[in-house]
Amino acid sequence: MTIAAKDIDAAADLPGNLQGGDYSPYHVFSAAEWSRFRADTPLTLTADEVQRLRSLNDPVDLREVRRIYLSLSRLLSAHVEASQILFQQRKRFLSMSDETKTPFVIGIAGSVAVGKSTTARILAELLARWPSSPKVDLITTDGFLYPNAILQRENMMDRKGFPESYDIGALLRFLSAIKAGQPNVKAPTYSHLTYDVIPDRFQTIDRPDILIFEGINVLQSRNLPADGKIVPMVSDFFDFSIYIDAEENLIHNWYVSRFMRLRETAFKDPQSFFHRYATISEDAARAIAEGLWHNINLKNLHQNILPTRPRADLILQKGQNHLTQTVALRKL
Numbered sequence: 638m639t640i641a642a643k644d645i646d647a648a649a650d651l652p653g654n655l656q657g658g659d660y661s662p663y664h665v666f667s668a669a670e671w672s673r674f675r676a677d678t679p680l681t682l683t684a685d686e687v688q689r690l691r692s693l694n695d696p697v698d699l700r701e702v703r704r705i706y707l708s709l710s711r712l713l714s715a716h717v718e719a720s721q722i723l724f725q726q727r728k729r730f731l732s733m734s735d736e737t738k739t740p741f742v743i744g745i746a747g748s749v750a751v752g753k754s755t756t757a758r759i760l761a762e763l764l765a766r767w768p769s770s771p772k773v774d775l776i777t778t779d780g781f782l783y784p785n786a787i788l789q790r791e792n793m794m795d796r797k798g799f800p801e802s803y804d805i806g807a808l809l810r811f812l813s814a815i816k817a818g819q820p821n822v823k824a825p826t827y828s829h830l831t832y833d834v835i836p837d838r839f840q841t842i843d844r845p846d847i848l849i850f851e852g853i854n855v856l857q858s859r860n861l862p863a864d865g866k867i868v869p870m871v872s873d874f875f876d877f878s879i880y881i882d883a884e885e886n887l888i889h890n891w892y893v894s895r896f897m898r899l900r901e902t903a904f905k906d907p908q909s910f911f912h913r914y915a916t917i918s919e920d921a922a923r924a925i926a927e928g929l930w931h932n933i934n935l936k937n938l939h940q941n942i943l944p945t946r947p948r949a950d951l952i953l954q955k956g957q958n959h960l961t962q963t964v965a966l967r968k969l
């Protein structure tokens with residue numbers, strides 16, 4: 638999908654200026670307006686299930702699912718259905734009889750700590766409960782990070798999450814195999830506990846109807862290699878993309894407060910990469926979290942993540958308490 642330069646400028650003003658208007662490539666809705674589009678979409682999750690799906694520090698509840706996610710689920714259902722019809726029509730046009738399925742791929746982007754994982758998990762559950770019972774799989778891009786041993790060797794530990802810290806070739810090969818309808822495609826996995834890729838542990842994706850692909854980098858374009866060859870980018874494989882947005886100071890607070898809560902939980906585990914921060918003083922731990930936020934994640938947000946926002950088909954803009962305030966949907 639191409640957008641004109643003037644559209645990119647207009648979108649770059651989001652979310653401070655989410656009014657829409659003739660020049661914006663987005664339709665912009667308040668949460669209340671957006672919630673009406675759910676029409677008669679049934680609520681198929683219970684309060685307990687939502688609680689199980691949400692990440693630490695993300696207070697999303699059934700009300701938010703009703704307000705925001707049911708309309709989103711309905712919209713995605715329309716997109717998936719249309720793409721399946723188009724796929725069948727193309728097969729007929731080409732007189733092809735093979736039964737290969739091409740999964741519908743949804744990308745979810747946004748800053749570290751903005752709540753991508755919660756959104757991805759809730760969507761995956763809602764979509765899997767459509768009457769057609771599609772097979773839905775979820776992959777996070779952190780498995781495609783280079784292992785710490787390589788990042789350390791290359792002096793890149795403070796670049797974790799930056800474009801150069803991912804094995805982009807492996808990521809593109811994975812998506813390409815998925816889109817080609819290949820069975821049993823393996824994705825590497827990551828542990829937030831050990832803060833590293835898990836050696837020899839893979840997630841196997843076997844011809845889903847829908848794949849949700851979540852990570853900070855999924856809307857990034859790739860720098861042209863020195864030989865000038867045109868290379869695909871991750872979003873070339875997406876049928877729909879979502880950017881989760883919030884004001885910088887809110888994401889900063891969410892990152893630091895999550896870090897402080899992790900001290901009480903995950904960091905207590907001696908296996909945790911951050912175990913040493915479970916025992917230092919609260920002030921010292923807060924200073925560490927501030928350092929990680931400002932020196933790594935905020936820089937990455939400014940340099941590499943926020944600039945990808947105008948590529949998204951849909952932008953969920955969150956306010957206090959992770960509650961969605963505005964939804965911007967790209968005009969087709």
Ligand SMILES: Nc1ncnc2c1ncn2[C@@H]1O[C@H](COP(=O)(O)OP(=O)(O)O)[C@@H](O)[C@H]1O
Pocket residue numbers: 692693747748749750751752753754755829830895899903911
């Ligand atoms: N150091 C950590 N230890 C354990 N879990 C973590 C740690 N950092 C992040 N997480 C968890 O990893 C998941 C992904 O976090 P993140 O990449 O910041 O994305 P987001 O907050 O947008 O989902 C979240 O569920 C978060 O709670």
Ligand SMILES: CC(C)(COP(=O)(O)O)[C@@H](O)C(=O)NCCC(=O)O
Pocket residue numbers: 749777778779780797798851852853854929930933934
């Ligand atoms: C692993 C992450 C880069 C997120 O990766 P993603 O799943 O979005 O590909 C991030 O959680 C992270 O560890 N950032 C590095 C700085 C920090 O420790 O917060």
